[in-house]
Amino acid sequence: MGDLERELRDLSAWLETPDPPDVTARVRVRLSGPAPRRRRWHALAAAALVALLVAVLPPTRAAIADAVAGLLRFAGVSIATSPAPTLPSGNPSPLPGQRAVTLDEAQRAVRFPIRLPAKLGPPEQVLVADPDPMGACRVATLLYDGGALRVDAFDGRLNLAFHKEATPPGVAWVQVNGDFAVWVDGPHVLSYVDRAGQVRTETARLAASTLIWQDADVSYRLEGDLSRAEAIEIARSLR
Structure with a gap:
């Protein structure tokens, strides 16, 4: 208990x-x-x-928790807590249809506004992934520090987009701009969940500490070698 x-x-x-x-x-x-x-x-x-x-929880921030199974679903991300998560082997595959684009191209490729964290400035690289038959991509990723720091953005009204396996008690509720957010402390396994709701295990990789939050129906993942306080400050600086 x-x-x-x-x-x-x-x-x-x-x-x-x-x-x-x-x-x-x-x-x-x-x-x-x-x-x-x-x-x-x-x-x-x-x-x-x-x-x-x-x-x-307000409807646009709705979280569903299964305390018995140790599962939390929040802002398009599911988090399963396990004493011994299955670690990925080999090199992870990129997300479906992933490609590098300019920031302007990325904004035209997705159906949600791409906002930049003022604390980090312009990204070094921008990726988009998982296009639908009309070419609209599901995820936009901003990369910093050679890819060691990243911001994933996706439409929070969609189904799950990412699945995490974390070791308890490394998952905690925090706040970003007065709204609910989730902090995953330390390395954890991250996989992509495709449009059909299938966990793409081939994309599984060991992710760094991550902050998950939602703003104006857009969900965000900020991942990198950051403290909780640093991550929250970056999240608050979205413009």
Whole structure:
């Protein structure tokens, strides 16, 4: 229950809800009972977390959490927590249809505005990937520092676009400009999820620390050798 309790405590600091009745004593009695009863209450608590997350997050920032399976879906990214994620082997394949373009070409190739982080300035390279039959690309990527620092942008109204496998407790709720965001601390496995909803395991790679947030229906991934505070400052500087 440790991770579940931490998530609830983190989330409670952001909620404005009426004071609930004090049921602490009754809950403690249930949790101190026989093992089958404790397991039942653990499952109920996990289900309560799922319901709470769905209820309190605004629709455009909706997150779905499965506390039992250790899965979080937020801003077009799914994050699975595992004690031992499966590490990728070999060189990862690029995203489907990925190609290098100019910034102007990238803006014409996607159906959402491409915003630049003022803290980083113009990107060294721009990529677009996964075009539909009409040629509209699903993902735009801004690369900095020789590719060691990157910003992935994609339409947050679409289905999942990326899947992460992280080791707990390296996933935490944070805020960017007053809205919910997710911080994944340390290296983790990242794979692309195609338009059909299939995880493209051939794209799997070991990603650096990542901040995930959403702004005006556009989802962003900021990945690199950054602290949480540095990542949030870069995210706040989008123009």
